[in-house]
Amino acid sequence: MDNAMTKHEGFILDTVLPVIMGQARALNCDPLEAALAVFMSLGTLLLTRGYTPDSLLQAIRASAATTHDAPGGLQ
Numbered sequence: 001m002d003n004a005m006t007k008h009e010g011f012i013l014d015t016v017l018p019v020i021m022g023q024a025r026a027l028n029c030d031p032l033e034a035a036l037a038v039f040m041s042l043g044t045l046l047l048t049r050g051y052t053p054d055s056l057l058q059a060i061r062a063s064a065a066t067t068h069d070a071p072g073g074l075q
Contacts, residue, residue, distance in 0.1 A: 005063065 016038075024034040043056060
């Protein structure tokens with residue numbers, strides 16, 4: 001999982017997060033609300049593709065353990 005995160009880091013930071021922030025501004029809502037909506041939609045997609053809730057939770061926990069290395073605004 002770590003390799004996938006590293007491989008897609010630029011896309012996430014330069015494309016995905018700005019789009020989420022733009023959506024929040026457009027709807028005048030908390031950016032975390034927009035991020036949660038995206039998270040839930042992607043989670044549902046992954047579940048339909050065979051990932052288990054436990055594997056997704058494990059991935060979240062593993063990712064959260066490395067957030068101290070993230071740029072300041074993402075921590």
